Amino acid sequence: MRAVWRAARAAVRRRRLQTLVIWLVTLVSTGSSVVALGLVDAASAPFDKAFGTLHGPHVVAAFDGGKVSDARLARAARQPGVEAVAGPFPQATVDIPRGTADYALGGTITVVGRSGPGGPVDRVDLWAGRWPARPGEVILNRQSDWTADDLGKKFRMPSGPVLTIVGFAFDLSHTADAWVTPEQMRSLHPTGRQLLLRFRDASSADALRAGLSEVTGGLPRDALTGSRTYLALKHRIGSNARAYAPYLMAFGVLGILVAVLIVANVVGGAVVSGFRHIGILKALGFTPGQVLGVYLMMISVPAVLGCALGTLAGNALAGPFFGFVFSGPASGVLHGSLGIAPWVNLLALFGMPLVCLLAALGPSVRAQRLPAARAISAGSAPRAGRALGIQRRLASVRLPRSVSLGAGLPFTRPARSALTLAAVVLGVTTVTFATGLATTLNSYGDGGHHTYDVTVYVGAYRHGEEVRPVHGDRALQSLLGGLPGAARVTARSDEEALLVGTTQPVMFEGRRGGRSLDTVLTRGRWMRRSGEVVAGAPFLRRNGVRLGDRLRLRKDDREEEVTVVGETLDTDDRLVVGGWATVTALMPRVKPIAYHVRLREGTDQEAYARAVRAADPGLSVQLSGSNSVTGTIIGSATGLTLMLALVASLGVFNTAVLNTHDRRRDLGMLKSIGMTPRQVTVMTVTSMAVLGALGSALGVPLGIAAYEMVIPRMAAGVDITLPSYMTDVWHAPVLSLSALAGVLISVVGALVPARRAARLTVAEVLRNE
Amino acid sequence: MVTEVRTGDTVVRLDGVRKEYGETVALDGVSLEIRAGEAVAVMGPSGCGKSTLLNMIAGLDRPSAGRVVVHGESVGELSEKGLALYRRRRIGMVFQFFNLIDDLSALDNVALAAQLTGTPARQARRRALELFEELGIANRRNAYPAVLSGGERQRVAVARALMNRPALMLADEPTGALDSRAGEQVMDLLIDLNQIGQTLVVVTHDEHLAQRCASRLVELADGRVTGEHTLEPSA
Secondary structure, eight states, X not given: OHXXXXXXXHHHHHTHHHHHHHHHHHHHHHHHHHHHHHHHHHHHSHHHHHHHHTTOXXXXXXXXXXXXXXXXXXXXXXXXTEEEEXXXXXXXXXXXXXXXXXXXXXXXEEEEEOSOSOSSSOOOEEXXXXXXXXXXXXXXXXXXXXXXXXXXXXXXXXXXXXXXXXXXXXXXXXXXSEEEOHHHHGGGOOOEEEEEEEXXXXXXXXXXXXXXXXXXXXXXXXXXXXXXXXXXXXXXXXHHHHHHHHHHHHHHHHHHHHHHHHHHHHHHHHHHTTHHHHHHHHHTTOXXXXXXXXXXXXXXXXXXXXXXXXXXXXHHHHHHHXXXXXXXTTTGGGTTOOOOOHHHHHHHHHHHHHHHHHHHHHXXXXXXXXXXXXXXXXXXXXXXXXXXXXXXXXXXXSSOHHHHHHHHGGGGSHHHHHHHHHHHHHXXXXXXXXXXXXXXXXXXXXXXXXXXXXXXXXXXXXXXXEEOOSSOHHHHHHHHHHSTTEEEEEEEEEEEEEETTSSOEEEEEEEESSOOOGGGEEEXXXXXXXXXXXXXXXXXXXXXXOTTOEEEEEETTEEEEEEEEEEXXXXXXXXXXXXXXXXXXXXXXXXXXXXXXXXXXXXXXXXXXXXXXXXXXXXXXXXXXXXXXXXXXXXXXXXXXXXXXXXXXXXXHHHHHHHHHHTHHHHHHHHHTTOOHHHHHHHHHHHHHHHHHHHHHHHHHHHHHHHHHHHHHHHHHTTOOOOHHHHOOOOHHHHHHHHHHHHXXXXXXXXHHHHHHHTOOHHHHHHHO | OOOOOOTTSEEEEEEEEEEEETTEEEEEEEEEEEETTOEEEEEXXXXXXXXXXXXXXXXXXXXXXXXXXXTTEEGGGSOHHHHHHHHHHHEEEEOTTOOOOTTSOHHHHHHHHHHTTTOOHHHHHHHHHHHHHHTXXXXXXXXXXXXXXHHHHHHHHHHXXXXXXXXXXXXXXXXXXXXXXXXXXXXXXXXXXXXXXXXXXXXXXXXXXXXXXXXXXXXXETTEEEEEEEOOOOO
16 A cells, blocks of 8 residues: 555656646636536525525514513414514504605605514624614615615604614515614504514415414414515515526536536546556556556545635635625525535535546556556557548648648547547537627616616705705706707606506506607517507516507596507516506606606716706716626626636646647657747647637537527516517627637637647657657 | 758867756767768767767757857757757758657658648658658558558658758667668668768667768767777778
C-alpha cells in the first residue's frame, strides 16, 4: 500500500498541470452542479419550501375579542392535530383617511400587535430597520425589493396615535399590513384576535377545515369571525413558480450533463495519457491491482478536493444567486427563504467523486490488462494511424498547412473528441436557448412597457400629508401634454366593478387619450368604440370568455354590457380594460388615478419629471425602468449560461492540454522542420475550433428545440399565450451569435494550451522523447 | 533570402559556445568551423554534448554563452519566429528515431516541410515524389510510418530533411536505431548527398559511420572539443 501511495503521490507531483485541471474541473463542475440541482429542487416546489422554512400558518383565523378571551383561545389551540400555534395577537382593522400617507397600504389596513418577527409560526422576514420596541412605532409589511425610503416617516392613525415607521418586514402569508407592539394596540381599540395555526395534516382544504373545527369546537359559535387557508396563497404564488420552473429545470439538467461529461473526459483522458507511466510501473514489479490503485488514487486526490471545495463554493454561490433569481415583485415572496437542500450536497459530495471513479475505472482497467511493453511504448512507438483518410484528404486541401493539420487532429482521438464535442454541444445549446429566452423576454418586458416613458400619479405626499393637485382632471391632461418633450398623454382610471353572474369583483381600468396599446395585444384588436373592452388571457380563461363574447358589469346601481374584442398579455385575472366612454358609462364620476406620458425621442425623462413637479406639486412621477421580472430571468439565465460556457471551455482546455501533451514529439518535430510558434498556435486552436464548429452545428438546433419546449410551458405557467412576434426569435443575427458560441468556447479553451505548445523548446521535447 | 554558398566558404562558426542546463554544463567553450561541402562527424562518449552541439547549430536550442553563426546569421540572437524560419530555410535534420508523424503517409510527411513554407500541396507532393524516387522508396510513398521498416522510415526522414534544399544537413545518430543492413543503406545515402555538395554534420557513436561518411572528425568530451582529425575517404 505504501508503494501505491508513493507512486500516486509522485505522479500527482509530476503532473502538476493535469492535477490542477482535474481539481479545477471538478471544483467548477461540482459547484455548478450544486447550483443547478439546487435550482431544480427549488423550482420543483418553491412555495412549499419557502412556506416550510418560514413556518407559515396553514390557517389564519380571526376571532371576536369580545366573545372569547385570549386564555381560552390559547387553550382551544392545544389540540392533537395542531402542530404549532402563534397568538392570539390583538388585531384591528383601520381605515386610513385621505390626507395621510398610505405608503402603498391601501385605504383599509389590518394592524396586529406582535412582540417580534419570530415565533413557532409565521416567521416574518425583517429586511429593513427594526421591530417596534415601544408604543408610537410601527413596522410595515413590504416586499424587500421595494425601497426603505419611508423609514422614519410618521403617520397619524384615525384613533389618534402618531406612529413612526421603524422598519419594513415581509410576511409571505400576509397576516397583517402593519405590526405594532401589543401595548400600542390598546390605543387602536382592537376588536379581533388573530390565531396562526399549523396543522399536522394540511394536505387538503377538508383536512384544514377539520383541523380548524377541532380548535373552534369548544368556543362560542360566532367567536370565529373569519379564516383563510394557505392553499389560496399557494395557488397564487405557484403561478410565478410555474413560470420559472421549466426554465430553471432546463438549465439545471444542462448544467449537470455538462459537468458529468467534462469530468468523465478529464479523468479518462488523464489515465489514457498516463499509459507509458503505467507500463513503467508494471516493469518495476507493480501488480495490476497496484497499478489500478495508483491511478485511482492519483485521480481521487484532486477530484475529492475539487468536489469538496466545489460543494462549498456552490452553496456560497447559491445564496446570492437564489436571492437574485427569486426576487422581483412577482416572485419576491420566495426571497431569502430558499437554500440548497441537504440531498443536493450529499449527491454532489458523493456523486461527483463516483463519476470521477467510474470515468477513471474504464481506462484504468484497460491499462491494467495491457502488457508492460505495449504500455511503455504507447507514447513513443509509431501507432497505426487513425482517421488516415481524413488526414490524407486534408493534406491536399487549399488551406494553410497548419490549419489543415489542426483540422485533422480531433479525429485521431475519437473518444476524447466525442466527449469534448458533447460538452461544447451542450454549451452551445445553453447559449442558443438562453439567447432565444432573453430575446422573447425582452420583447415581453417591452410589451406595452415602452408605450409610455413616464407615469404621473394624481396626489403626492409630503411629510406624511397628502397634497392634492391644483389642476382638475382635463386641465392636468392638457398641462402634461403641453410640457416640453411630451408626445402624447393617456389618462388611466382603476375602479372595481362586479362581473354580473359571479361574486368576483373585477378591476375595470379606463383609458383616455393617446394611442391604442397594440403592443400588448396577443389576439383580436384594441377597443375602438364605446362598449368594447380587452382583457388578459387569465381573465378570459377563468371566466370562460372568448373574443366577441359580451359581459355585463355592475357598479352601484348601474349595469353596462361590454364586448371583449382583444386579448392582452396581462397576467392579472381580475383586470378588464376599456375606453373612457365605456368606463364612464358605468361609472360617470370616475377620475383618472394616473397619466401615462410618451415622450418625444431624445427627451430627458428626469427633466420632464422636474417640469411636472414644478407645474403642479400635487403630482408624483415615476419613470419607466426595466421590467424586474424579465430582468431577473434574463440576468439569471445570463449567469447560468456564462457558468456552463466556462465549464465547457474548461473541458476544451483539458482536451487541448492532453492533446498537446500526447503530441509533444510531433510538435517538437514540426518545430524542428520550421513550423513557427504562430503556426503551432493556429494548428492547436484549429483542432479545437473544428469541435466548436461541429458543436455549433449540433447545439443550435438542440437549443432551438429546448426553447420550443420550455417557452410555451413558461407562458402556460402564468396563463398567457405569447404572440408570434415574441416567439419569432430565430433571425440571422441571433443564429449567428449562437453559432459563434461553439467556436468561441473552443477557442477560449484552447488558447492557453496552444500558446504553451508554441513555446515548447524543441531540443528539450525531442531529448525527453 | 537564400545566400549563395560556394564550396570552401565557412557555413558554420561556433565561438566559445557554452550551454548549461541548471548545474550541468553540456558544452563548455566549444569553437568550431564547418565549411561548405564538408562532411563532419562529431563523436564522443554519451553525455559529452554531441546532441547539444547539433541542437545549437540547428537552432533547436540557444547557447548560454558564445555565438553560433550560420551563413553569417547569429542563431542565438534570432527571435522564435526567426529561428523557425532559419530551420525551415537553412537546416535539414535527421533524428535517430525518425520523428515522423504517424497520422500522415510517407509522402505527406515529406511534403509537409514544404507546405509549411506556403508551397501549394500539389507542388510540394511533386517535389516529395522526386525525392522518393531519388532515395529509392517511391513504391512506399503512400505507406504510413507504422508499416515502414526502420531503414525506410529513415529514408523518409532524409527526404523530409532535403525537401527545402537546405544548405546544411544535420544528422543525430542516423543509424542508431537501424539494423546493420539498413544502417549501411542510410550511410550510402549520406555519402551520396555529400558527394553532390551537401554540407553534412553527423553526430554518432559509430566509428565505422564516421569513417565512411565524414571528411573530418571532431571529438568531444565533457562538453569540450578534445580533438579534430581529417579523415581519409574509405573505399
